[in-house]
Amino acid sequence: MLRGWGALSEAGSAIARVGQRPLVVGGDRARALVQDSLTAIASEQSLTLGWGSSLPDCSEAVLARLQQAATEHQADCILGVGGGKALDTAKLLGHQLSLPVITVPTSAATCAAWTALANVYTDAGAWLYDVGLDRCPELLILDFELIAQAPPRTLAAGIGDAIAKWYEASVSSGHRQETLVVAAVQQARVLRDLLFQKSAAAIAEPGGEQWYEVVEATVLLAGVIGGLGGAQCRTVAAHAVHNGLTHLPACHDWLHGEKVAFGILVQLRLEELQGTNPLAATARQQLLSFYADLGLPRQWSDMGLASVSLADLQQAAILACAPESDIHHLPFAVDPDQLLAAMVSTTTPIARSNSVVAE
Structure with a gap:
């Protein structure tokens, strides 16, 4: 995992270690945000980029189209860019094709960048089912410069999603004794308390110290909880x-x-x-x-x-x-x-x- 202000521009060698022919998967806004950086990285590292749209949703039809695009590009890895649904699309595509996945979140709205789970929707956005993946992404690049360009509403939504870890895991798994599940539930409590204490200040001052802490909490700590608890932390x-x-x-x-x-x-x-x-x-x-x-x-x-x-x-x-x-x-x-x-x-x-x- 790489994180920091401008982390994407410094991630060329890390991306090259994962693959030489990435298929970049994301929506139009995300592509506009990262295209210059990724084009520069491709030139520096002699990578061959392909581009595939994750729109309109993480649906079976979109996944089928992207499978064809990945095959035609001869992709050796998938690079997901965007919000939760775009990253879910990239992760599930990599899972289906047995390819490593890199995630670059462009908002702090979910912990999808680091979790071994993807949700599938209809093209119209109605939830159908989720898919447990066999591994988390190989590389997560958390670039605060990208996150800072997202609407404040996305961070508030990420807080809502992250704080649910406690209210759900404490009910479904609070009685379990497995070490990692116990650790996940207790970390969910820590996450809840941190968000109660710092969220208002984070929303009020984007780029401030507490903003960084809350962004990391919603993207990284929430993802760690999912990784520790797994399917047992429901x-x-x-x-x-x-x-x-x-x-x-x-x-x-x-x-x-x-x-x-x-x-x-x-x-x-x-x-x-x-x-x-x-x-x-x-x-x-x-x-x-x-x-x-x-x-x-x-x-x-x-x-x-x-x-x-x-x-x-x-x-x-x-x-x-x-x-x-x-x-x-x-x-x-x-x-x-x-x-x-x-x-x-x-x-x-x-x-x-x-x-x-x-x-």
């Missing part, structure tokens, strides 16, 4: 809610981490309603305040989604409760009606002693 309701919402066209402008952040509130509301977690209501109220500072969604109607009706949410709830859904890693059964009730009541104040306490 996602639960927060990501299941995300997966259901991706099937609603009105939600397609939400970023991954924004949907996951909302999903954490839903998960805590479910735990609260089921009475399985005595701290769930307090944790939910803490997150509501935290989200308000970062601009993350606190309820389903946030972000101008007036077109999302209860019928739409019911459909998302049905999809989130599919038999294979991660929501069933909760310690209690959940049906779509129960999930819908939680989705529409994430901002409900805590009730104590038969009285309602205002937020």
Whole structure:
């Protein structure tokens, strides 16, 4: 892993050690950001670059097209550039072709740059399934210059995605005794605390000391937790809610981490309603305040989604409760009606002693 301001421009020899004929996979914006640097590296290191678009999504059709492009280019490695979906596309393409993968994230919106997992969507952006990969990327290049050019909203989304590690892993794996799983869950707690303490300052001062720390937390520490815990450190309701919402066209402008952040509130509301977690209501109220500072969604109607009706949410709830859904890693059964009730009541104040306490 290479990280630093301008890290990509210094990464030529590291890239050349991975492959001589990289197929660069990313969207139009990412290509524009890195094309000059990669062209210079190719000249310096005598590399032969190929270019393949990851648009419109990490879908089976896009992957099939990129497989053909990689074959025609005689690629010996895949170099993914962009956000989470572009990096998932690059990782899964490398997995399918048994080629090493290099990742260059252009935002701090997810930990996809370092994880051995990829999500597959339809061309329209609806989540279909995830794929566990046999290894993490061979090289991650975290260039703060690229991250700094991303909209602040992407870092807030990355915080929402990263903080879910604690709320999901503590439920799915907090009882396990395997050393690395225990380490992953405890690191998720550290990650949560760091984000609570430093996120507001990081958003307020891009490029400041706490901005660097939060960027590394969302991209690197969150990825380490996934690597340590692996399949045993599972996602639960927060990501299941995300997966259901991706099937609603009105939600397609939400970023991954924004949907996951909302999903954490839903998960805590479910735990609260089921009475399985005595701290769930307090944790939910803490997150509501935290989200308000970062601009993350606190309820389903946030972000101008007036077109999302209860019928739409019911459909998302049905999809989130599919038999294979991660929501069933909760310690209690959940049906779509129960999930819908939680989705529409994430901002409900805590009730104590038969009285309602205002937020």
